[in-house]
Amino acid sequence: MAKSEIIVGLDVGTTKVCAVVGEVTKNGVELSGHGISPCQGLQKGIVVDIDATVLAIEEAIEMAQQATGFQIRSVAVGITGQHIQSFNSRGSIEIERFRDITAEDVEQAKEAAQRIDIPAGREIIHSIPRAFRIDGHEGVRRPIGMTGTHLEVEMHIVTAETSFLQNLIKCVHQADLSIIPGGIILEPLATAEAVLSAEERELGVALVDIGGGTSDVALFRGGGVFHTSVIPVGGNHVTNDLAVGLRVARNEAERIKLEHGTALDEGIEELEAITVTPLGQPADETVRIPKRLIPEIVHPRMEELFELVADEIDRADATHQLPAGLVVSGGGSQLPGTLEVASRVLGMPVRLGAPLDPAAATSALSGPSFATGVGLVTYAARYARYARQREGQLLEGLFAGIGRWLRGLLSR
Ligand SMILES: Nc1ncnc2c1ncn2[C@@H]1O[C@H](COP(=O)(O)OP(=O)(O)OP(=O)(O)O)[C@@H](O)[C@H]1O
Ligand SMILES: [Mg+2]
Known part of the structure; x- marks a missing residue:
């Protein structure tokens, strides 16, 4: 039998490390098991004790291997902590008249949006295209193949402090694991993947993951993320x-x-x-x-925590842009009364966010503390599909270019 491709999400949390194994199928990714181990190596989302963190990772991975029978060699790992910063950046390019927009044009516009000064000691961990604009027309989702002379992209850029990032990577490597391409994922983005519906993200929704040491916030609208931040209260x-x-x-x-x-x-x-x-x-x-x-x-x-969430929503100018309300996940969301306090402070509809995946919902991963681990698998699987598609489009564009060049040569 052919070996299955697996994707493993590693949620290195302040209270626990959780490894979730997903098997890649032709319909997406199917959860096949997990391992979990208490972790004392982090404070407020940051590694403060490498040995304790490595030990917890090894234990969680060993459990996940025993539960699924798969050999785990690489993972997608979640990152959080107050050192995370995010902002939106625009980039644009001009396109010659009467030509369709290509994958390469999109790449160039994205590169322009990423040409920004990042302070020393920080690095970009995500640059996610949020929305495209063609000749001033908003709301374009897939610009490839459309016609226009001015292509603009808005990207959500997330940066992390290099030293904190390196310590997390060190822990993963010392546990004899490698990190898959695109496999360093901001935790609230992973969590969102597990607990939010596409409709909520389209309409406008806030997500708060109340963990042990931090509460991670992400705001979505028009299908994409536009604000992320980490509150140091959990x-x-x-x-x-x-x-x-x-x-x-x-x-x-x-x-x-x-x-x-x-x-x-x-x-x-x-x-x-x-x-x-x-x-x-x-x-x-x-x-x-x-x-x-x-x-x-x-x-x-709890009131203080949701006031800080309200401040974040204010800071993002999003008070009236979240009609789908607030979704609360993370172990801390299980405290009775949490949803009521949230809705009183924020004045918006609030619901609990547990993993939506049917396999997770009927397994030991059904609780809101596992949302990040489950989301890491889904996010990484989607990233891998997107990377393959983008490569394909760039290659197609390259061949189309060579074809045009050859036709040009032959018609001389
Ligand atoms: N039933 C419950 N009632 C109240 N609090 C709970 C309950 N279950 C778990 N918690 C709390 O949830 C927190 C842990 O949540 P979670 O497992 O999401 O954190 P983590 O991912 O390890 O941490 P972080 O995301 O901050 O790095 C702890 O503070 C724990 O006390
Ligand atoms: Mg967590």
Whole structure:
């Protein structure tokens, strides 16, 4: 039997590393299994301990290999952190009259949009064409084959700090893995691939992935991304607030959050109490505290988080451009009351974003914490198809050019 082609998404998160394996089929990519391992090597999305990160990657990959029977040698890896910056850039070219626009013209316009000064110590990780304009006419999706004299492209450019990027790459390499072409992917872009519908992206939608250390934001309109940013607040901040506010150890605060956490006091009885172990006490030395204390501590943090999301939407001038509302994913989105707080702060419709892929939805990958891992596979598969198509178009253009040249020679 022929060997299957596989694509592996590696989500190196602040709380866990998740490796998702997808098998390439003629209809796209089918999820075939995953591995997951807790990770202590990152803070706020940034690698701070290479050995711990490598260990977690090796464990997640080993589990994914055992689950699927595939040998994993290369991956697409997600990147996040506050060092990520993004902006939109335009580039244009003039085209001779009465000639169809070719793949090469599009490449040249894209190159013009990428001719920008990137500060030292930073590098481009994505340049995504958002929209084309031909002779001032907006909204062109596929310019190849159209006629016009002025082709303009708007690109969404994402840059990362080289040292943080290199540390992540180092971890992947030290785990004996290589990175596939185009395989360094901004996490919210991958997550979007897994949880947003094409209609939402077309209409205008905001995505927030609440992880452990960061919340990643991406805004889409007209089918493409136009704003990305990373907010350095995630579910771990809620845990820390509970640890400080209730005077308990971090582990105990995490347990309390998972068992009793909520951002809202609605539905909690006046005298309802929970049992906790105070800081520095043995596990069986417990006390009872009012459950109402929990939303009192958690609510302001979640409100702050969505106010920061509102600031981002404001910064992108997108307040009235997101009719499909907000989609919230990531492990942190599972905290009860999150969606209500989001909708109160932002005044827009809000829904939970778990992977839409039917294979993910019916498997252990169904939760919102796996959206990034699943999305990395889908994003990388789409990128590979796009790269092949672009190569084909450029080659076709080259042959058409040679054909024209030959015809020109023969007709002399
Ligand atoms: N049921 C739950 N209720 C509340 N919080 C939860 C729940 N399950 C997970 N979390 C929180 O979700 C966070 C982890 O989310 P996720 O797995 O998406 O993070 P990550 O990808 O490792 O981190 P990052 O994306 O920031 O690098 C933790 O803070 C965890 O406490
Ligand atoms: Mg994450």
